[in-house]
Amino acid sequence: MDDYKVKVKDLSLRYGTNLALKNISMDIPEKKVTAFIGPSGCGKSTFLRTLNRMNDLIDNVTIEGEVYIDNINIYDKNIDVVNLRKKVGMIFQKSNPFAKSVYDNIAFGPRINGISQKSVLDEIVERSLKQAAIWDEVKDRLFHSALSLSGGQQQRICIARSLAVNPEIILMDEPASALDPISTAKIEELIHELKKEYTIIIVTHNMQQAARTSDLTALFYLGDLIEMNRTEIIFSNPAKKQTEDYISGRFG
Amino acid sequence: MYKVPGRIKNKNKETLQQMASFNKKKFRFSDWLAEKVIKAVAFLSIAVVILIFIFVFREAFPIFKMDSKSAAPTETLVQESYGGAETENSKVKTVDNKIASSNKKQTSSDKPSTSLFSNTWMPVSDNPRYGLWPLFLGTLKVTLIALLFAAPISILAAIYTAMFAKPRIREIIKPVIELLAGFPSVVIGFFALMVMATVLQNIFGYASRLNAFVGGIAMGLAAIPIIYTLTEDALTAIPKTFIEASLGLGASRRQTAFYVILPAAVPGIFAAVVLGLGRIFGETMIALMATGNAAMISMNPFDSVRTLSATIGAEMAEVVFGDTHYNVLFLIGSLLFIFTFALNAVAEFYFKNVVIRKYQSKK
Numbered sequence: 001m002d003d004y005k006v007k008v009k010d011l012s013l014r015y016g017t018n019l020a021l022k023n024i025s026m027d028i029p030e031k032k033v034t035a036f037i038g039p040s041g042c043g044k045s046t047f048l049r050t051l052n053r054m055n056d057l058i059d060n061v062t063i064e065g066e067v068y069i070d071n072i073n074i075y076d077k078n079i080d081v082v083n084l085r086k087k088v089g090m091i092f093q094k095s096n097p098f099a100k101s102v103y104d105n106i107a108f109g110p111r112i113n114g115i116s117q118k119s120v121l122d123e124i125v126e127r128s129l130k131q132a133a134i135w136d137e138v139k140d141r142l143f144h145s146a147l148s149l150s151g152g153q154q155q156r157i158c159i160a161r162s163l164a165v166n167p168e169i170i171l172m173d174e175p176a177s178a179l180d181p182i183s184t185a186k187i188e189e190l191i192h193e194l195k196k197e198y199t200i201i202i203v204t205h206n207m208q209q210a211a212r213t214s215d216l217t218a219l220f221y222l223g224d225l226i227e228m229n230r231t232e233i234i235f236s237n238p239a240k241k242q243t244e245d246y247i248s249g250r251f252g
Numbered sequence: 253m254y255k256v257p258g259r260i261k262n263k264n265k266e267t268l269q270q271m272a273s274f275n276k277k278k279f280r281f282s283d284w285l286a287e288k289v290i291k292a293v294a295f296l297s298i299a300v301v302i303l304i305f306i307f308v309f310r311e312a313f314p315i316f317k318m319d320s321k322s323a324a325p326t327e328t329l330v331q332e333s334y335g336g337a338e339t340e341n342s343k344v345k346t347v348d349n350k351i352a353s354s355n356k357k358q359t360s361s362d363k364p365s366t367s368l369f370s371n372t373w374m375p376v377s378d379n380p381r382y383g384l385w386p387l388f389l390g391t392l393k394v395t396l397i398a399l400l401f402a403a404p405i406s407i408l409a410a411i412y413t414a415m416f417a418k419p420r421i422r423e424i425i426k427p428v429i430e431l432l433a434g435f436p437s438v439v440i441g442f443f444a445l446m447v448m449a450t451v452l453q454n455i456f457g458y459a460s461r462l463n464a465f466v467g468g469i470a471m472g473l474a475a476i477p478i479i480y481t482l483t484e485d486a487l488t489a490i491p492k493t494f495i496e497a498s499l500g501l502g503a504s505r506r507q508t509a510f511y512v513i514l515p516a517a518v519p520g521i522f523a524a525v526v527l528g529l530g531r532i533f534g535e536t537m538i539a540l541m542a543t544g545n546a547a548m549i550s551m552n553p554f555d556s557v558r559t560l561s562a563t564i565g566a567e568m569a570e571v572v573f574g575d576t577h578y579n580v581l582f583l584i585g586s587l588l589f590i591f592t593f594a595l596n597a598v599a600e601f602y603f604k605n606v607v608i609r610k611y612q613s614k615k
Contacts, residue, residue, distance in 0.1 A: 100515075112511065
């Protein structure tokens with residue numbers, strides 16, 4: 001009926017009694033980059049985390065509404081959260097490779113899925129690292145600790161790690177906010193490459209980054225979705241005054 | 253309109269300048285005093301440890317010097333006395349002198365130090381033998397049983413509370429297990445002696461009611477809170493980002509616990525087990541009450557055993573002051589001291605060096 005990968009209907013989220021997301025509805029298309037922007041505390045990261053049920057880890061969270069991924073409501077009682085998260089990967093703000101070798105980091109996902117054959121793992125590791133554009137940098141030190149790499153490299157290792165479980169959607173929570181401009185540029189380039197095969201949703205504080213990388217942009221403010229549209233339109237001719245004010249730096 | 257505050261009045265300015273002048277060192281008495289007092293207390297505690305160390309070793313030392321098993325002649329016997337280290341010191345000296353003099357007129361060629369490696373512990377027979385092997389073996393057996401019992405239980409309990417339990421349940425379980433650490437060991441020993449021994453005998457049907465198995469289980473109970481608490485700390489110290497990363501990759505909670513958190517916490521868990529081991533090793537009261545106290549060489553876990561610490565506990569009160577037996581007990585004390593010291597040192601240094609280098613050095 002439609003080709004939207006993710007459909008959100010009237011999603012509200014509460015931390016205790018505090019309403020953090022108010023009746024959000026949006027549709028996210030497949031194999032595009034969708035950026036969420038907005039000031040700190042506006043709920044964009046919280047919203048991102050509802051898309052692979054990462055908020056389940058936090059106590060005291062109540063969620064109302066529906067999120068459909070491939071037309072399946074992921075807040076249905078019968079949903080297998082573990083398999084959902086295999087399909088919807090996540091990259092965090094602070095790179096978080098395990099204190100293991102680069103190889104073991106990438107192979108972690110396949111291994112927990114029961115792949116133990118060395119040749120298959122080798123292939124997955126190489127493919128994932130190549131996809132994450134870090135193969136050339138680490139191919140000689142696959143068995144060194146991932147923590148010995150630079151911050152930017154660690155973040156790309158994390159991206160490679162999530163690619164290794166073959167997700168369809170990749171959620172990125174400010175993936176470049178702790179990185180220098182060169183590493184940031186590499187991550188952005190990578191996002192551009194990855195969108196050919198994956199649906200990418202990215203939260204960012206950096207509006208230029210949203211403008212550069214995304215196809216669609218959504219502005220959040222105090223738990224409300226203010227406006228969502230094609231990125232060129234948001235940045236050149238937004239429908240709402242609030243959006244215009246925010247992107248021109250007048251508030252937020 | 254905003255008014256720029258005027259200059260500070262001259263008089264105030266002078267006092268301020270005086271207060272803040274840094275061209276001359278100022279003596280601050282209370283700071284000096286506090287520093288010295290703290291320093292003194294710190295050194296005092298170190299000194300106490302070292303002095304105890306020296307005392308125990310000094311009392312053990314004559315065993316290697318003596319050539320005779322008959323140490324102090326009857327007329328030089330000193331009334332046995334316990335505690336009161338200050339008065340003992342002087343007495344010990346005189347006893348040592350008398351031993352030295354008695355050594356000259358020894359007749360037997362049996363060195364007591366050679367009997368240390370024999371297979372019998374019979375310190376009060378006419379022909380006393382001080383073989384430490386049965387005691388070592390007994391300690392080893394009990395420790396092993398206790399550790400095999402306590403370590404898996406406490407580690408699994410820690411994994412459960414750190415990883416799976418709901419906060420409410422966690423808040424009940426954690427303090428309850430930690431409360432067990434405050435149990436006087438004599439109470440655990442009493443429980444083992446009166447209740448556990450009978451129950452376990454009925455279940456397993458072994459011959460001697462009090463044995464290494466019962467003692468080991470009881471000592472395991474004493475070690476569980478230590479191993480549990482430290483393991484739990486090690487597990488919860490693993491950064492939350494690891495957990496998120498693992499769950500985000502589609503790992504289940506079990507997979508996250510066993511493949512991500514547990515490996516990362518291994519050094520901490522190792523330290524916890526070693527400290528628990530130290531506790532078991534030095535545990536006296538439970539050993540005394542629940543192990544049967546028979547010094548024999550046997551590999552059967554259901555035979556009675558006598559541990560090193562229980563030997564001191566049981567015999568120190570009845571030993572002749574300055575006798576070979578007395579020295580041997582101190583030798584056992586020094587061995588216990590060295591072992592526990594080594595265990596704690598390993599736990600401490602291994603933990604500090606490996607854990608911190610591996611997991612905390614990078615950011």
